[in-house]
Amino acid sequence: xxxxxxxxxxxxxxxxxxxxxxxxxxxxxxxxxxxxxxxxxxxxxxxxxxxxxxxxxxxxxxxxxxxxxxxxxxxxxxxxxxxxxxxxxxxxxxxxxxxxxxxxxxxxxxxxxxxxxxxxxxxxxxxxxxxxxxxxxxxxxxxxxxxxxxxxxxxxxxxxxxx
Amino acid sequence: xxxxxxxxxxxxxxxxxxxxxxxxxxxxxxxxxxxxxxxxxxxxxxxxxxxxxxxxxxxxxxxxxxxxxxxxxxxxxxxxxxxxxxxxxxxxxxxxxxxxxxxxxxxxxxxxxxxxxxxxxxxxxxxxxxxxxxxxxxxxxxxxxxxxxxxxxxxxxxxxxxxxxxxxxxxxxxxxxxxxxxxxxxxxxxxxxxxxxxxxxxxxxxxxxxxxxxxxxxxxxxxxxxxxxxxxxxxxxxxxxxxxxxxxxxxxxxxxxxxxxxxxxxxxxxxxxxxxxxxxxxxxxxxxxxx
Numbered sequence: 001x002x003x004x005x006x007x008x009x010x011x012x013x014x015x016x017x018x019x020x021x022x023x024x025x026x027x028x029x030x031x032x033x034x035x036x037x038x039x040x041x042x043x044x045x046x047x048x049x050x051x052x053x054x055x056x057x058x059x060x061x062x063x064x065x066x067x068x069x070x071x072x073x074x075x076x077x078x079x080x081x082x083x084x085x086x087x088x089x090x091x092x093x094x095x096x097x098x099x100x101x102x103x104x105x106x107x108x109x110x111x112x113x114x115x116x117x118x119x120x121x122x123x124x125x126x127x128x129x130x131x132x133x134x135x136x137x138x139x140x141x142x143x144x145x146x147x148x149x150x151x152x153x154x155x156x157x158x159x160x161x162x163x
Numbered sequence: 164x165x166x167x168x169x170x171x172x173x174x175x176x177x178x179x180x181x182x183x184x185x186x187x188x189x190x191x192x193x194x195x196x197x198x199x200x201x202x203x204x205x206x207x208x209x210x211x212x213x214x215x216x217x218x219x220x221x222x223x224x225x226x227x228x229x230x231x232x233x234x235x236x237x238x239x240x241x242x243x244x245x246x247x248x249x250x251x252x253x254x255x256x257x258x259x260x261x262x263x264x265x266x267x268x269x270x271x272x273x274x275x276x277x278x279x280x281x282x283x284x285x286x287x288x289x290x291x292x293x294x295x296x297x298x299x300x301x302x303x304x305x306x307x308x309x310x311x312x313x314x315x316x317x318x319x320x321x322x323x324x325x326x327x328x329x330x331x332x333x334x335x336x337x338x339x340x341x342x343x344x345x346x347x348x349x350x351x352x353x354x355x356x357x358x359x360x361x362x363x364x365x366x367x368x369x370x371x372x373x374x375x376x377x378x379x380x381x382x383x384x385x386x387x388x389x390x391x392x393x394x395x396x397x398x399x400x401x402x403x404x405x406x407x408x409x410x411x412x413x414x415x416x417x418x419x420x421x422x423x424x425x426x427x428x429x430x431x432x433x434x435x436x437x438x439x440x441x442x443x444x445x446x447x448x449x450x451x452x453x454x
Binding site: 001017018019021040041042045048051054055056057059060061062064065067109112127128130131132 | 170202216267272
């Protein structure tokens with residue numbers, strides 16, 4: 001069946017079987033492999049994308065469910081010059097990437113978190129990425145990268161915020 | 164039997180959904196957030212040849228106040244419930260239960276109707292809905308019916324929902340202003356965890372400081388989610404004290420074992436349930452917390 005939706009700001013139409021997931025649509029039919037295929041049962045968050053402004057596991061969305069809706073993938077998250085944006089630069093700087101498999105999902109989840117909370121607290125950051133598993137970093141550097149972005153976007157360090 | 168491929172159709176109203184689900188030429192299942200069905204699909208346990216998508220049916224997508232009740236559409240997501248001002252103001256117990264579910268990703272997809280209809284033993288909205296006396300309004304091909312949530316789920320993954328029906332919404336009476344409520348959950352980790360045990364509790368005191376109403380509903384505990392009336396009876400009409408909440412906790416454990424018998428999880432739950440009951444009663448009736 002043909003599915004029409006907005007993908008990373010562009011109107012998109014793709015002909016796929018009705019019983020595949022959004023994850024498979026992206027990777028196998030549109031060759032957009034930035035969205036990673038991890039557990040495929042909604043546990044790991046590697047396949048996270050933004051559906052109408054909310055972070056979701058693309059492995060749990062049936063492809064036809066995105067008909068008429070807006071999807072943003074990691075390919076749609078970048079700086080004005082097309083390179084990494086400040087959040088992605090912070091991930092590199094903080095050493096928040098080892099094997100890199102969880103990174104697209106982490107950046108997607110963090111992008112929604114930063115949009116929703118503006119200047120999230122450490123607690124909100126930890127909750128915001130709680131649906132994304134990382135088996136390398138122990139999360140510390142990932143939380144630091146997001147905190148770094150908060151600071152650079154004009155947020156205050158948490159202690160001063162509460163003073 | 165597992166079916167290899169299946170079709171998809173999107174319903175635009177409850178009536179259309181019921182008509183599609185009743186179509187004898189298909190084995191249809193309703194699809195909402197997909198957080199359970201897509202897992203079955205991945206495991207190769209496809210028992211349908213068509214999914215009827217009810218996740219965008221307008222009348223199932225709203226949270227509104229109707230007189231003395233809040234009406235929550237069955238296709239409202241857990242995240243939407245957590246963030247909704249009416250829920251935060253009148254039904255914080257339900258917000259807490261929904262917040263305890265899964266991860267942000269799961270809460271953005273999973274729906275309250277799906278949580279009830281899937282009827283997992285560990286469904287986190289069940290104890291909250293039963294505690295709040297919620298009534299499910301169900302659309303069938305013969306018309307509409309209203310069934311208390313406690314009677315919708317009759318056992319693990321078993322419901323009394325008629326074939327080819329959908330839950331349209333839940334009518335949840337607003338508790339009196341003096342009511343206090345609590346939801347606690349024990350899982351293996353804080354997020355993305357299946358409930359080992361949970362507890363929804365609600366109550367209020369009369370003018371003399373005695374317990375006028377108390378509802379104690381454990382989750383992931385008994386086959387059918389229910390009020391633990393023996394624990395409630397300990398509290399009712401009494402002035403809440405440390406000794407009383409301890410007795411209520413013990414009565415809860417006795418009632419649990421009377422219902423389930425001694426199971427593999429009993430040695431754990433007979434200690435954990437009284438602790439949860441005590442903690443919830445302390446919060447609801449304003450006794451100091453004990454750690």
